[in-house]
Amino acid sequence: MSITNRYGVVLLYIVWFVLLWVSFPSHSFAKETKTIADSACLKCHKRNGQMLGLHANEGLALTCEDCHGEKGKHPRKGTAIITFGAKSDTPVKTQAEQCLACHDHQLLAVANWTHNVHAKGVSCGQCHQLHPEMDPALLLLGSELSQSCAKCHLTDI
């Protein structure tokens, strides 16, 4: 390799790294949660409505209603507000559909095979939480993960 050639390669590397660096967004997502935190819903839901997770990212431009449905008559009785989790009154199918509107079930299966076997009968919110900064289900490793299965699958002798 000639000297000029070698410098050429080094220069290419430098240019490539600079481009790579520039292509990353410079601000963290804590700042980006601003829009959703200013939502009118937060006037009442200050405590249980705080949205700190990835889904609050400004790039996604999600609003509370995107997941929880139209406000309608809420907070009066008989509204169609969608709630999530094991204790929710919303049917499991409706809950899952909200997530599957964006999340492709095939990609979910690649991430973890257990998505497939829970596709009917279990809602996403029974394992996952979007509001905290980090979804606790993603932090489970090794025996913590297998023990989380036992929470539902435990059979007494």
Added chain:
Amino acid sequence: MDNSKRRFLKGCGGVIAGMSVYTVTQPPQANTAEQVSELKYAMVHDENLCIGCNACEDACRKVNNVPDGVTRVNIERSGPFGEYPNQSYRFSRHSCQHCEAAPCVKVCPTGAAYIDEETGIVAVNEDRCVGCQYCIAACPYQIRFINPETRVADKCDFCQQTQLSEGLLPACVLACPTNALVFGNLKDPASALVKTLKSKPTYRDKVDLGTRPKLFHVRTIDGEIVL
């Protein structure tokens, strides 16, 4: 002295010498060979109850100090079968089968691989193992490995040292949330093991090899029919 007498005496000497060498080298476990034990441990893995959670492997690793990268038990998952959202998987347990006619024991040159006559457990005497890996090559189920920490052959021993000696069930059996694993005495008709074997159809792996394994499986009844 004529030739035949001489040969006879020589032969006698050889036999006596051979016997004494044999008594010196025979493994201590072989002493009880004559007694017929009332214990014979075996295990059933019900593939219909198994959910593939891996709690068994995690518990085994913890209790038996199995380092990362190797394992005494592996739940092999196949699938998905069927169309989304009606999909299912199959789970099959891979671990020592505790063969009655264990090839690993037959090939072991030092007697480290042995069958405990009292319980039928196939185990490894760590002090005798030289790590030659003959047993690993001989095991048709490919479940033996060299423990990277102890550097000797390792495999499931039904928790002989860690749990059974304390009067406890094997760690994997205790950890299984769905009771997919049943462990017990084959010779006790009242045991949960024998009851399971008599109430559910089971199969064993590679029986045509004549290894007479003691790990039974209840076949998955789900998804497509396998011929």
